[in-house]
Amino acid sequence: xxxxxxxxxxxxxxxxxxxxxxxxxxxxxxxxxxxxxxxxxxxxxxxxxxxxxxxxxxxxxxxxxxxxxxxxxxxxxxxxxxxxxxxxxxxxxxxxxxxxxxxxxxxxxxxxxxxxxxxxxxxxxxxxxxxxxxxxxxxxxxxxxxxxxxxxxxxxxxxxxxxxxxxxxxxxxxxxxxxxxxxxxxxxxxxxxxxxxxxxxxxxxxxxxxxxxxxxxxxxxxxxxxxxxxxxxxxxxxxxxxxxxxxxxxxxxxxxxxxxxxxxxxxxxxxxxxxxxxxxxxxxxxxxxxxxxxxxxxxxxxxxxxxxxxxxxxxxxxxxxxxxxxxxxxxxxxxxxxxxxxxxxx
Amino acid sequence: xxxxxxxxxxxxxxxxxxxxxxxxxxxxxxxxxxxxxxxxxxxxxxxxxxxxxxxxxxxxxxxxxxxxxxxxxxxxxxxxxxxxxxxxxxxxxxxxxxxxxxxxxxxxxxxxxxxxxxxxxxxxxxxxxxxxxxxxxxxxxxxxxxxxxxxxxxxxxxxxxxxxxxxxxxxxxxxxxxxxxxxxxxxxxxxxxxxxxxxxxxxxxxxxxxxxxxxxxxxxxxxxxxxxxxxxxxxxxxxxxxxxxxxxxxxxxxxxxxxxxxxxxxxxxxxxxxxxxxxxxxxxxxxxxxxxxxxxxxxxxxxxxxxxxxxxxxxxxxxxxxxxxxxxxxxxxxxxxxxxxxxxxx
DNA sequence: CATGATTTGTGTATCGTTCTACATTTAACG
DNA sequence: CGTTAAATGTAGAACGATACACAAATCATG
Numbered sequence: 001x002x003x004x005x006x007x008x009x010x011x012x013x014x015x016x017x018x019x020x021x022x023x024x025x026x027x028x029x030x031x032x033x034x035x036x037x038x039x040x041x042x043x044x045x046x047x048x049x050x051x052x053x054x055x056x057x058x059x060x061x062x063x064x065x066x067x068x069x070x071x072x073x074x075x076x077x078x079x080x081x082x083x084x085x086x087x088x089x090x091x092x093x094x095x096x097x098x099x100x101x102x103x104x105x106x107x108x109x110x111x112x113x114x115x116x117x118x119x120x121x122x123x124x125x126x127x128x129x130x131x132x133x134x135x136x137x138x139x140x141x142x143x144x145x146x147x148x149x150x151x152x153x154x155x156x157x158x159x160x161x162x163x164x165x166x167x168x169x170x171x172x173x174x175x176x177x178x179x180x181x182x183x184x185x186x187x188x189x190x191x192x193x194x195x196x197x198x199x200x201x202x203x204x205x206x207x208x209x210x211x212x213x214x215x216x217x218x219x220x221x222x223x224x225x226x227x228x229x230x231x232x233x234x235x236x237x238x239x240x241x242x243x244x245x246x247x248x249x250x251x252x253x254x255x256x257x258x259x260x261x262x263x264x265x266x267x268x269x270x271x272x273x274x275x276x277x278x279x280x281x282x283x284x285x286x287x288x289x290x291x292x293x294x295x296x297x298x299x300x301x302x303x304x305x306x307x308x309x310x311x312x313x314x315x316x317x318x319x320x321x322x323x324x325x326x327x328x329x330x331x332x333x334x335x336x337x338x339x340x341x342x343x344x345x346x
Numbered sequence: 347x348x349x350x351x352x353x354x355x356x357x358x359x360x361x362x363x364x365x366x367x368x369x370x371x372x373x374x375x376x377x378x379x380x381x382x383x384x385x386x387x388x389x390x391x392x393x394x395x396x397x398x399x400x401x402x403x404x405x406x407x408x409x410x411x412x413x414x415x416x417x418x419x420x421x422x423x424x425x426x427x428x429x430x431x432x433x434x435x436x437x438x439x440x441x442x443x444x445x446x447x448x449x450x451x452x453x454x455x456x457x458x459x460x461x462x463x464x465x466x467x468x469x470x471x472x473x474x475x476x477x478x479x480x481x482x483x484x485x486x487x488x489x490x491x492x493x494x495x496x497x498x499x500x501x502x503x504x505x506x507x508x509x510x511x512x513x514x515x516x517x518x519x520x521x522x523x524x525x526x527x528x529x530x531x532x533x534x535x536x537x538x539x540x541x542x543x544x545x546x547x548x549x550x551x552x553x554x555x556x557x558x559x560x561x562x563x564x565x566x567x568x569x570x571x572x573x574x575x576x577x578x579x580x581x582x583x584x585x586x587x588x589x590x591x592x593x594x595x596x597x598x599x600x601x602x603x604x605x606x607x608x609x610x611x612x613x614x615x616x617x618x619x620x621x622x623x624x625x626x627x628x629x630x631x632x633x634x635x636x637x638x639x640x641x642x643x644x645x646x647x648x649x650x651x652x653x654x655x656x657x658x659x660x661x662x663x664x665x666x667x668x669x670x671x672x673x674x675x676x677x678x679x680x681x682x683x684x685x686x687x688x689x690x691x692x
Numbered sequence: 693c694a695t696g697a698t699t700t701g702t703g704t705a706t707c708g709t710t711c712t713a714c715a716t717t718t719a720a721c722g
Numbered sequence: 723c724g725t726t727a728a729a730t731g732t733a734g735a736a737c738g739a740t741a742c743a744c745a746a747a748t749c750a751t752g
Contacts (some may be wrong), residue, residue: 011501013738024702029740037700060409060470061738064707068406070465071449078430086423087451100465102418103449106435119416119446122405264637290611292638359708370732375710383730407708410737 173210
């Protein structure tokens with residue numbers, strides 16, 4: 001008669017543990033949070049019981065009053081091979097702690113991005129790392145007042161409410177021009193991207209500025225083309241650049257992602273790299289290093305950025321309030337896509 | 347005198363909404379869950395208030411009693427370019443619903459994997475999608491009894507407690523052999539991988555079986571080499587295969603990831619593709635399609651797998667209890683890495 | 693050994709929802 | 723109208739932890 005579904009697989013709660021160990025719920029909670037006022041004997045007793053019963057605290061319940069020991073990482077998209085590195089960096093720093101990371105993927109839409117951040121806040125995550133978000137600084141500040149936030153790939157050194165972790169993208173832009181100059185190139189094009197969202201804080205603009213600065217310093221005229229965001233049209237745009245009779249002898253690409261497209265298009269059209277054209281990318285992602293690609297690139301260590309950001313976030317969660325703005329110097333990695341200019345005809 | 351920190355930024359809760367709308371808390375909750383017993387007038391009133399106040403339900407609090415409207419997706423690692431596709435598929439199906447996805451990254455360690463699954467359960471996520479997990483079926487079943495689970499890239503058609511979504515990897519293995527045979531190759535090697543964790547359910551073994559089946563059916567002797575898991579050593583192993591005087595004329599790789607390494611190594615050593623050796627990969631990832639790589643590959647649409655898995659999970663969360671096992675047929679994409687055998691000497 | 697200070701453990705209000713049980717209002721129908 | 727059934731709204735007990743306030747036990751000290 002008593003065969004009702006037995007729905008309750010009797011989950012072990014803090015109450016179970018307390019009863020089993022013969023102590024109060026409050027005592028167990030104290031041990032869990034290693035709060036003040038716990039004797040070694042008590043701690044040992046409770047720990048043993050927890051292990052034996054396989055107790056795991058309910059994060060949702062925790063989130064209602066205290067911390068969840070979880071941080072949220074917001075990624076705008078996953079196409080860029082630079083991101084897995086960042087994630088590795090985050091996980092590496094988190095590993096020895098009892099914090100865990102959850103990732104949200106935003107698909108480059110501002111509304112979705114905001115809604116994911118809000119979700120993470122609603123989830124009572126203890127802190128957030130945002131990678132190259134497209135939201136305005138004011139909006140970020142609003143969120144930052146609700147939860148500790150560290151941003152990667154977002155230049156806003158004046159920010160008070162959140163930390164930023166970046167490579168010096170301006171310097172990176174300069175760095176890309178230097179080897180071209182050293183090899184005698186004068187006709188150097190930058191293939192950039194129309195900045196999505198609030199472009200003023202993005203990494204792309206900084207790279208453009210660095211490129212321009214270096215060109216002007218060398219007495220050359222900067223020439224930048226901004227690809228449209230739309231993925232289909234960009235291939236046609238790249239083709240147009242390469243088939244132009246006035247085609248440059250050297251191209252600096254804002255990202256390896258598009259640099260690879262340039263190499264592909266060149267191959268298709270019949271332009272040789274590096275004999276006919278030299279290319280430098282940005283990110284030094286794994287594809288760039290492949291012998292068949294062999295693309296020179298500006299190296300920003302994603303793992304380092306992820307690790308630094310995580311450390312900064314931990315500090316902030318521990319109570320630091322003043323902002324920290326970390327800037328890391330990029331380095332150029334030379335590869336086979338880098339040649340020499342051909343003799344000028346006249 | 348009354349300048350205490352004003353800690354409370356008066357977050358809008360369901361109580362605030364209820365008070366402001368002049369109804370009970372229970373009424374608001376009903377509207378939120380669109381439960382039975384709400385008049386149009388009430389719904390309208392409450393909705394309006396929610397919008398005006400910018401109320402967002404606290405997920406943690408929700409998790410204590412009802413659903414969180416969040417699903418967890420567990421990824422084993424992010425190196426494989428096949429995964430972003432899966433994620434896109436998941437997000438696509440989720441977009442029109444009010445569910446959100448959070449991702450965990452497991453770094454190929456069984457303990458970490460289990461601990462992330464437990465975290466997601468502790469977080470009271472409503473359902474889980476696991477991509478190529480390395481845990482044993484029994485372990486998965488245990489978890490599946492606590493929360494709806496759908497698994498991608500995990501062959502276990504007998505599973506009762508969870509759903510599986512796969513491409514037919516056995517067929518995929520056969521598919522890879524066919525074009526080789528059609529072109530007259532007889533000396534076809536499979537470059538496989540030592541299966542991590544419980545290999546019997548993994549995709550790799552299935553591909554191996556398919557390869558062997560096709561070879562035997564053609565009256566040929568299967569020859570498979572299993573790379574070690576360790577990332578550093580595998581390059582040396584690949585080199586060894588290529589420099590072997592007895593080197594095969596055709597190689598089928600378990601994944602584009604390693605197929606690309608083969609192409610790289612070949613280039614480095616001076617072996618021409620496809621003149622000296624032909625290669626087929628698996629996954630048809632974006633790198634394979636790049637003109638500079640031009641790698642033939644077995645195509646399993648990651649986006650489709652992600653979408654199917656999400657749909658199955660939704661059904662399961664709606665109450666379905668019987669298992670569903672979806673199998674999708676892969677297709678071969680021919681590309682430039684596919685040549686013809688050289689004349690035999692002798 | 694009385695007294696105060698410190699350490700250790702407990703009772704219980706609280707967080708923001710959901711959801712069952714119930715009270716009230718409205719509709720339906722002969 | 724009167725009676726019953728259906729629809730609509732409300733009260734209040736969970737959920738599982740945290741953390742504040744306090745009691746009890748232990749330790750120092752003159």
